[in-house]
Amino acid sequence: MKLLVIGAGAWGTALAVNAAVQGRHQVGLWARDPAQQQAMDEQRVNARYLGGVRLPQSLHCIRGDLSAALAGQDLLVLAGPVAAARELLQALRTVRQPVAWLAKGFERPMAAGAQGDAPGLMVHEIQAQVAPGLRCGVLSGPSFALEVAQGRPTALVAASEHEEVRQALVQAFHGPTLRVYANDDLVGVEVGGAVKNVLAIATGFCDGLALGLNARAALITRGLAEITRLGVALGARADTFTGLSGLGDLVLTATGDLSRNRKVGLLLAQGLSLQQAVEQLGHVAEGAYCARTVVERARTLGVEMPISQAVVALLDGRLKPEQAVAMLMGREPAPELR
Numbered sequence: 286m287k288l289l290v291i292g293a294g295a296w297g298t299a300l301a302v303n304a305a306v307q308g309r310h311q312v313g314l315w316a317r318d319p320a321q322q323q324a325m326d327e328q329r330v331n332a333r334y335l336g337g338v339r340l341p342q343s344l345h346c347i348r349g350d351l352s353a354a355l356a357g358q359d360l361l362v363l364a365g366p367v368a369a370a371r372e373l374l375q376a377l378r379t380v381r382q383p384v385a386w387l388a389k390g391f392e393r394p395m396a397a398g399a400q401g402d403a404p405g406l407m408v409h410e411i412q413a414q415v416a417p418g419l420r421c422g423v424l425s426g427p428s429f430a431l432e433v434a435q436g437r438p439t440a441l442v443a444a445s446e447h448e449e450v451r452q453a454l455v456q457a458f459h460g461p462t463l464r465v466y467a468n469d470d471l472v473g474v475e476v477g478g479a480v481k482n483v484l485a486i487a488t489g490f491c492d493g494l495a496l497g498l499n500a501r502a503a504l505i506t507r508g509l510a511e512i513t514r515l516g517v518a519l520g521a522r523a524d525t526f527t528g529l530s531g532l533g534d535l536v537l538t539a540t541g542d543l544s545r546n547r548k549v550g551l552l553l554a555q556g557l558s559l560q561q562a563v564e565q566l567g568h569v570a571e572g573a574y575c576a577r578t579v580v581e582r583a584r585t586l587g588v589e590m591p592i593s594q595a596v597v598a599l600l601d602g603r604l605k606p607e608q609a610v611a612m613l614m615g616r617e618p619a620p621e622l623r
Contacts, residue, residue, distance in 0.1 A: 286310040286360065286453075286456060288310055288311070288360040289360070289361055289362065290312070291365070292373075292387075293331055294334050294365070296428075298314060298338070299335060299431065300362070300364065302338060302344060302433075303433050303462065305340075305343045306341055307461070308343065311345070313346075314346055315351060316346075317365075322346060329342070335431070335434060338435070355377075359453070360382060361377060361382050362384075362386070362387065363387065363388070364386075366388055367389075367571060370386060370411050371392065371411050371415060377419065378418065380419070383420050384421040384422075385422050385423060385445070385450060385453075385454055386423055388408055388571075389478035389482065390478075391575035391578040391582075392408075394577075404582055408475065409471050420449060422451060422471060423444050423445070423478070424444075424458070425441065425442055425474050425477070425530045425534070426534055427529060428441060428537075431543060437462065438463075440463075440529055441463065441465050442466050442528065443468070445469065445471055446469060472519055472521040473521030473526065476512065476516035477528075477530035478530050479575060480511070480512045480515060480593070481508075481535040482570070482571045482575065483596050484535060484538075486547070486600075487504055487508065487550060487593075487596050488508070488539035488540065489547035489551040490550035490554050490606070493555060494610070501539075504592065505540075508539070509532055509535055511590045512535065514589065515583050545568055545570040546570045548570070549570045549573050553599055553600075553606075558602065559600045559601075559602075573600060576596050576597045576600055577597050580594050591613060595612060
């Protein structure tokens with residue numbers, strides 16, 4: 286099988302490394318920046334995004350124009366952030382190969398359409414707009430790039446309405462250190478992967494304030510309830526959120542020290558502004574960009590998401606830490622399962 290990973294950030298590189306090490310496929314990695322392409326090819330390391338991980342000789346660092354690299358591939362994997370999804374999907378709208386993306390989040394609202402008040406979209410919604418003929422899906426789940434590149438045990442979920450796409454992803458990436466499960470609930474897997482980033486900011490904030498393990502457990506559990514409510518309202522199945530892209534990804538991102546979104550929460554708890562936190566982080570934290578969209582889409586659907594609302598207020602500087610805690614703890618009693 287020939288597969289091409291398009292985008293040489295940390296996650297795209299890690300997945301390409303893992304697949305290449307298996308030795309069963311011909312794996313290519315394409316970077317937008319020609320200088321990065323050349324450096325990876327010559328130095329056999331992605332110093333910019335995944336320093337310390339050697340690129341196996343079997344991994345082909347593809348140079349040149351993307352369109353030329355598409356020929357003969359059996360599977361195309363988009364490894365760029367959500368902000369790049371629209372452009373990449375437009376470029377691939379006529380390809381015949383299965384296409385999958387790795388991004389988790391929502392597009393910024395102003396880019397979603399011609400109207401300035403258009404809602405921010407998840408990647409499957411962008412694809413429906415700009416490349417409706419693609420056979421496509423998403424590869425998601427609880428995974429830190431460094432651990433995948435190091436070959437540490439990981440489980441992911443391949444979601445698509447097309448069985449052909451699900452099976453292509455399983456064939457490409459399932460191996461000794463990476464289990465890939467198939468799921469046909471594309472909407473649910475995308476919602477879980479996107480919204481958990483917002484809840485991870487909340488949990489990092491909680492830990493940064495030293496509110497305790499009880500508070501952390503409550504945030505994660507009630508955060509999962511928020512994800513599920515929004516997902517079901519958008520057409521997902523509730524049981525998807527007890528799986529890898531729901532509970533699994535939320536627990537990892539909310540508690541793992543490698544989580545960028547968790548680090549944003551920790552930095553906010555230290556008194557930094559959002560801009561200062563993002564600058565110190567040095568990498569994209571999707572939760573900081575999509576929190577407002579999550580809350581807005583929930584509002585239009587009549588879905589209650591108090592934790593996500595508190596995160597937005599903190600990011601905007603409208604609430605101080607102690608006010609956010611008081612707001613959440615002061616809400617009226619309510620049945621748990623609703």
